[in-house]
Amino acid sequence: xxxxxxxxxxxxxxxxxxxxxxxxxxxxxxxxxxxxxxxxxxxxxxxxxxxxxxxxxxxxxxxxxxxxxxxxxxxxxxxxxxxxxxxxxxxxxxxxxxxxxxxxxxxxxxxxxxxxxxxxxxxxxxxxxxxxxxxxxxxxxxxxxxxxxxxxxxxxxxxxxxxxxxxxxxxxxxxxxxxxxxxxxxxxxxxxxxxxxxxxxxxxxxxxxxxxxxxxxxxxxxxxxxxxxxxxxxxxxxxxxxxxxxxxxxxxxxxxxxxxxxxxxxxxxxxxxxxxxxxxxxxxxxxxxxxxxxxxxxxxxxxxxxxxxxxxxxxxxxxxxxxxxxxxxxx
Amino acid sequence: xxxxxxxxxxxxxxxxxxxxxxxxxxxxxxxxxxxxxxxxxxxxxxxxxxxxxxxxxxxxxxxxxxxxxxxxxxxxxxxxxxxxxxxxxxxxxxxxxxxxxxxxxxxxxxxxxxxxxxxxxxxxxxxxxxxxxxxxxxxxxxxxxxxxxxxxxxxxxxxxxxxxxxxxxxxxxxxxxxxxxxxxxxxxxxxxxxxxxxxxxxxxxxxxxxxxxxxxxxxxxxxxxxxxxxxxxxxxxxxxxxxxxxxxxxxxxxxxxxxxxxxxxx
Numbered sequence: 001x002x003x004x005x006x007x008x009x010x011x012x013x014x015x016x017x018x019x020x021x022x023x024x025x026x027x028x029x030x031x032x033x034x035x036x037x038x039x040x041x042x043x044x045x046x047x048x049x050x051x052x053x054x055x056x057x058x059x060x061x062x063x064x065x066x067x068x069x070x071x072x073x074x075x076x077x078x079x080x081x082x083x084x085x086x087x088x089x090x091x092x093x094x095x096x097x098x099x100x101x102x103x104x105x106x107x108x109x110x111x112x113x114x115x116x117x118x119x120x121x122x123x124x125x126x127x128x129x130x131x132x133x134x135x136x137x138x139x140x141x142x143x144x145x146x147x148x149x150x151x152x153x154x155x156x157x158x159x160x161x162x163x164x165x166x167x168x169x170x171x172x173x174x175x176x177x178x179x180x181x182x183x184x185x186x187x188x189x190x191x192x193x194x195x196x197x198x199x200x201x202x203x204x205x206x207x208x209x210x211x212x213x214x215x216x217x218x219x220x221x222x223x224x225x226x227x228x229x230x231x232x233x234x235x236x237x238x239x240x241x242x243x244x245x246x247x248x249x250x251x252x253x254x255x256x257x258x259x260x261x262x263x264x265x266x267x268x269x270x271x272x273x274x275x276x277x278x279x280x281x282x283x284x285x286x287x288x289x290x291x292x293x294x295x296x297x298x299x300x301x302x303x304x305x306x307x308x309x310x311x312x313x314x315x316x317x318x319x320x321x322x323x324x325x326x327x328x329x330x331x
Numbered sequence: 332x333x334x335x336x337x338x339x340x341x342x343x344x345x346x347x348x349x350x351x352x353x354x355x356x357x358x359x360x361x362x363x364x365x366x367x368x369x370x371x372x373x374x375x376x377x378x379x380x381x382x383x384x385x386x387x388x389x390x391x392x393x394x395x396x397x398x399x400x401x402x403x404x405x406x407x408x409x410x411x412x413x414x415x416x417x418x419x420x421x422x423x424x425x426x427x428x429x430x431x432x433x434x435x436x437x438x439x440x441x442x443x444x445x446x447x448x449x450x451x452x453x454x455x456x457x458x459x460x461x462x463x464x465x466x467x468x469x470x471x472x473x474x475x476x477x478x479x480x481x482x483x484x485x486x487x488x489x490x491x492x493x494x495x496x497x498x499x500x501x502x503x504x505x506x507x508x509x510x511x512x513x514x515x516x517x518x519x520x521x522x523x524x525x526x527x528x529x530x531x532x533x534x535x536x537x538x539x540x541x542x543x544x545x546x547x548x549x550x551x552x553x554x555x556x557x558x559x560x561x562x563x564x565x566x567x568x569x570x571x572x573x574x575x576x577x578x579x580x581x582x583x584x585x586x587x588x589x590x591x592x593x594x595x596x597x
Binding site for chain 2: 011066069070071072073089091092093094095097098099101104106108110111115116118119122123124
């Protein structure tokens with residue numbers, strides 16, 4: 001449903017020297033500096049798939065989404081969404097997509113959400129029956145029926161986001177772009193939005209691209225992710241494989257029984273890896289994968305272990321490490 | 332865009348506009364009364380000091396009638412609070428949501444602008460009606476009909492002229508000065524500051540081919556009976572021709588501007 005080949009976007013930004021003289025000089029001469037926001041990226045997204053787009057601020061996630069939604073033009077490359085070139089902005093294309101930007105309100109603030117939805121019904125030419133059915137379903141699942149006639153600006157952030165979701169999905173889009181849909185929401189609202197997205201995916205099978213800084217969003221919603229840094233993709237594959245590919249260590253946690261004797265010397269533990277924690281109740285070690293069995297055996301043999309857990313490093317930390325390593329390589 | 336969608340957008344905007352009650356009433360009363368009060372004192376003083384019986388073919392009384400008409404017309408044509416909506420959308424990234432809608436941004440914004448007319452249209456009929464009741468001015472039905480048609484043309488023409496200037500926001504951060512320039516030029520050459528008959532003959536001859544007079548002068552003059560059908564018809568036709576010509580320019584600027592658009596954020 002979404003096919004992207006060698007898509008690039010370069011912005012030209014003005015640079016101005018600081019201070020009054022810099023401002024005066026900029027009245028006559030302005031220096032334009034190119035910034036490669038997206039660098040020759042390629043990807044495919046299938047029907048019913050939720051692709052997670054992960055990257056630090058300024059990595060190019062939003063730029064890519066904006067190109068695929070037809071908002072901005074690329075500098076080079078090709079993209080096809082439902083067989084259309086997005087930036088040609090055919091009405092047929094725009095009737096089948098939705099863009100939800102968590103940082104930018106799409107609804108009209110001074111109007112009740114119900115009025116906004118009626119306008120959208122007209123814009124997307126949604127038949128009366130379909131509109132009533134979809135509004136009933138979406139407002140029930142998202143639990144905002146009682147707020148439909150409240151002015152949008154008087155709603156809480158969580159309620160507003162739910163209204164934004166309804167507005168974007170009323171016309172049953174086949175492709176949905178979700179740019180930070182849970183940003184700023186409390187944990188309950190985040191969970192409600194995630195559950196809803198999964199349910200909507202089950203029901204309508206749209207292709208979705210999700211960008212988020214919350215790893216919980218990504219872990220809960222996406223099986224496949226693309227990691228983007230400085231405009232280039234550095235990973236495109238299954239979320240689980242990120243751990244296998246990049247997580248070189250595991251964390252061993254030994255919960256201890258009450259004891260009279262002392263713990264082994266710290267340097268004994270350090271033979272296996274980094275000691276994260278060492279108390280009378282618990283010992284935590286970060287150990288390289290090949291040495292996990294050996295380290296576990298040592299702990300079981302030499303400590304009064306009540307319980308032992310071996311965990312993968314969490315995905316967020318792994319991705320953070322990948323960014324950090326690449327940054328250091330670049331420097 | 333379908334007429335039904337156009338009306339729905341205009342209706343939503345009218346409702347939005349009326350949700351600000353204080354602004355609605357202030358605009359309705361103060362917007363007109365303050366401007367007319369100022370002009371009344373200026374022109375009364377000018378006629379008194381110069382000792383002239385007429386200026387540009389107007390007596391003091393007919394001049395004041397002209398100003399009532401042209402002020403009421405200009406409130407509709409220019410509108411309030413919409414001078415830089417398009418530029419703001421571009422500058423702040425609000426344009427994003429409209430670009431995703433399967434409809435024309437130009438007509439969406441124009442429909443919103445039409446929706447904002449309710450207070451000024453009320454003003455037109457309330458103050459216009461009061462003025463006719465309490466003065467010697469007479470308004471014919473045909474004059475009123477021709478005025479309404481000229482206002483419709485002028486309203487679309489003003490937006491069409493403002494649109495490419497606001498589109499400069501694709502390249503420049505601030506286009507306020509361009510909007511001021513448009514306001515000044517249209518007010519001066521359109522007959523809002525003075526009746527165009529006060530201009531020298533050569534300027535009147537040139538101005539007759541420009542789009543400005545149809546904005547304010549023509550609707551006001553036809554309303555107060557200063558011009559008739561014979562002058563009104565070519566003026567309105569010229570206005571429509573300018574809408575088409577400037578509309579083509581709008582398309583070119585819009586397309587080129589869109590190539591520059593970044594939609595805020597990377």
